[in-house]
Amino acid sequence: xxxxxxxxxxxxxxxxxxxxxRTVLYNYLFARQHNGDFVLRIEDTDQSRYxxxxxxYIFDCLKWCGLxxxxxxxxxxxxxxxxxSERKELYKKYAEQLVKDGFAxxxxxxxxxxxxxxxxxxxxxxxxxxxxxxxxxxxxNSLTLTDDEVRKLVNENTKxxxxxxxxxxxxxxxxxxxxxxxxFDTGIVDDKVLLKADGMPTYHLAVVVDDYLMKITHxxxxxxxxxxxxxxxxxxxxxxxxxxxxxxxxxxxxxxPNGKLSKRDALKYGFPVFAMNWIDPxxxxxIEGFREKGFLPEAFINFLALxxxxxxxxQEIFTKEELKQKFLMERVHSGxxxxxxxxxxxxxxxxxxxxxxxxxxxxxxxxxxxxxxNVTDENHLxxxxxxxxxxxxxxxxxxxxxxxxxxxxxxxxxxxVKPKWTGGKKRFFxxxxxxxxxxxxxxxAFIEDGFKKLAMMQDIKAGELQLPFRVMLVGGKFGPPVFxxxxxxxxxxxxxxxxxxxxxxD
RNA sequence: GGCCCGUUCGUCUAAGGGCUAGGACACCACCCUUUCACGGUGGUGAUACGAGUUCGAAUCUCGUACGGGCUACCA
Numbered sequence: 001x002x003x004x005x006x007x008x009x010x011x012x013x014x015x016x017x018x019x020x021x022r023t024v025l026y027n028y029l030f031a032r033q034h035n036g037d038f039v040l041r042i043e044d045t046d047q048s049r050y051x052x053x054x055x056x057y058i059f060d061c062l063k064w065c066g067l068x069x070x071x072x073x074x075x076x077x078x079x080x081x082x083x084x085s086e087r088k089e090l091y092k093k094y095a096e097q098l099v100k101d102g103f104a105x106x107x108x109x110x111x112x113x114x115x116x117x118x119x120x121x122x123x124x125x126x127x128x129x130x131x132x133x134x135x136x137x138x139x140x141n142s143l144t145l146t147d148d149e150v151r152k153l154v155n156e157n158t159k160x161x162x163x164x165x166x167x168x169x170x171x172x173x174x175x176x177x178x179x180x181x182x183x184f185d186t187g188i189v190d191d192k193v194l195l196k197a198d199g200m201p202t203y204h205l206a207v208v209v210d211d212y213l214m215k216i217t218h219x220x221x222x223x224x225x226x227x228x229x230x231x232x233x234x235x236x237x238x239x240x241x242x243x244x245x246x247x248x249x250x251x252x253x254x255x256x257p258n259g260k261l262s263k264r265d266a267l268k269y270g271f272p273v274f275a276m277n278w279i280d281p282x283x284x285x286x287i288e289g290f291r292e293k294g295f296l297p298e299a300f301i302n303f304l305a306l307x308x309x310x311x312x313x314x315q316e317i318f319t320k321e322e323l324k325q326k327f328l329m330e331r332v333h334s335g336x337x338x339x340x341x342x343x344x345x346x347x348x349x350x351x352x353x354x355x356x357x358x359x360x361x362x363x364x365x366x367x368x369x370x371x372x373x374n375v376t377d378e379n380h381l382x383x384x385x386x387x388x389x390x391x392x393x394x395x396x397x398x399x400x401x402x403x404x405x406x407x408x409x410x411x412x413x414x415x416x417v418k419p420k421w422t423g424g425k426k427r428f429f430x431x432x433x434x435x436x437x438x439x440x441x442x443x444x445a446f447i448e449d450g451f452k453k454l455a456m457m458q459d460i461k462a463g464e465l466q467l468p469f470r471v472m473l474v475g476g477k478f479g480p481p482v483f484x485x486x487x488x489x490x491x492x493x494x495x496x497x498x499x500x501x502x503x504x505x506d
Numbered sequence: 507g508g509c510c511c512g513u514u515c516g517u518c519u520a521a522g523g524g525c526u527a528g529g530a531c532a533c534c535a536c537c538c539u540u541u542c543a544c545g546g547u548g549g550u551g552a553u554a555c556g557a558g559u560u561c562g563a564a565u566c567u568c569g570u571a572c573g574g575g576c577u578a579c580c581a
Contacts, residue, residue, distance in 0.1 A: 043581060045581090046580055046581070049580070049581090107579095123507085124507075127508090159579095182510075182511085188508070193578080195579090196579040197579055200579085207581095223511065223574085223575065224581090225581090226510055226576075227576040227577070228576075228577095253511095253574070255573095255574075259574065260575075310518090312520075314519095314530075316518095316530060316531095334511070334512065335513065335574090339517090339518095340531065342517080342531060343517070344531095346530085346531055353544080390544045391543050392543095401543090416541085465540095471541090479541070482541080
């Protein structure tokens with residue numbers, strides 16, 4: 001049996017968005033499930049749109065998600081090079097072969113001539129005429145020119161492309177793992193350019209040649225490729241490689257509020273669409289990524305996997321290991337799924353709650369550090385994380401939920417305290433300071449016990465004292481249970497904060 | 507316009523001819539908690555429409571409507 005090999009082929013022209021990463025994810029899961037290879041190939045043949053640094057960015061994203069490929073420009077396997085620009089000659093060879101075998105032809109039409117053609121043939125019922133069997137005999141190509149003319153043009157280095165010659169009246173059948181059989185009439189597909197005038201291949205040629213040469217067994221890509229699938233199928237056939245053709249699966253699209261999810265949606269609706277921060281090279285705009293927004297990679301992978309797939313049970317929280325075991329391409333939906341940021345946040349919340357304290361240490365301390373809080377005592381930090389993690393939806397929430405452990409309040413929510421503040425309550429806290437000094441075991445339950453006993457002795461409801469106590473410790477009506485806060489703060493700090501607040505309350 | 511794909515609560519989805527169409531997010535109410543959350547209990551809410559096949563249709567077939575994608579020397 002053939003070893004499973006899947007590939008992902010990003011183009012370094014933009015950020016890696018949700019749909020792209022989900023495609024990587026499904027590729028990755030499938031490969032790992034079958035002990036196969038996961039190959040990353042870079043589609044950089046469109047030099048005009050190439051963004052320097054985008055390749056590194058893609059690798060960083062994959063690393064953060066834990067979806068690193070076995071073979072790529074960075075981890076060479078036996079089928080390199082892995083950048084299409086470095087395989088230029090290869091594609092040319094096969095394109096020429098197709099011409100020789102009569103499956104493709106040279107076309108000398110200039111962009112301007114194509115423009116004229118589209119304009120002239122445009123009608124009410126056909127707003128976008130294609131370069132197809134209907135009009136190719138009206139254009140300048142090796143089918144309409146004589147052999148001598150063609151030879152002359154080629155020898156003079158006239159700019160030309162190679163186009164596939166799509167037949168008329170044939171039916172191509174695509175077998176898709178998700179969608180079943182799809183029938184296409186070859187006559188309705190245009191004569192796609194295979195090799196561009198600059199000698200670079202288009203996606204159509206490259207994907208077929210690379211998949212063959214790299215021995216790819218399964219090709220998973222987005223649904224937007226479905227309409228050009230017949231071209232690829234025919235190419236496999238024309239090149240004589242039909243028996244090696246991979247199995248196909250066209251993944252449903254991830255939709256935004258209106259249509260295919262785009263970076264516009266990110267800007268407009270304020271949710272991330274990229275794994276990591278991405279700076280638009282054209283506008284210089286920063287588009288925030290899931291990582292920077294405060295997502296755990298485990299949560300990110302989890303909700304992405306569930307956007308278009310489920311295992312048939314009611315389980316929603318999956319580890320990568322579980323996904324690897326349970327993922328089934330046949331259970332991927334055929335309909336597109338709208339991205340719901342609220343649900344994505346819920347997944348993150350679940351993952352933060354589920355995470356061990358020690359696995360959050362690094363992220364939390366760097367978030368605090370960014371806000372100017374340097375954590376020195378790891379033990380102290382662990383206690384804080386344990387206390388507040390259930391209240392954090394995003395990692396960045398850790399700052400709002402815990403800054404008061406590191407800095408005594410400068411201001412107090414006096415409106416919450418003043419109206420009910422009495423001399424009796426003031427005396428209570430003065431004596432509570434003494435009570436605290438006598439507490440041997442500084443733990444939440446003992447502090448609470450001492451607090452309540454003292455309140456009872458002074459004939460004040462303990463409940464009425466808790467809010468002032470809270471405001472004394474953190475400055476306002478927020479935070480975890482107040483005695484837990486005191487316990488984490490420590491005896492000395494608690495006393496100091498009460499004293500400081502007592503003067504502020506007068 | 508043509509071609510292709512799709513359509514179950516607002517959103518993600520389960521149910522592959524047979525209980526009252528199930529779960530999750532969001533929303534609402536109550537409980538817990540003298541902060542805010544977490545948590546718990548409950549609630550509102552869906553098979554796009556029309557035919558056909560069948561004892562029986564969300565499920566199969568056809569049509570319509572709607573949504574999406576493609577229609578580049580971009581991927």
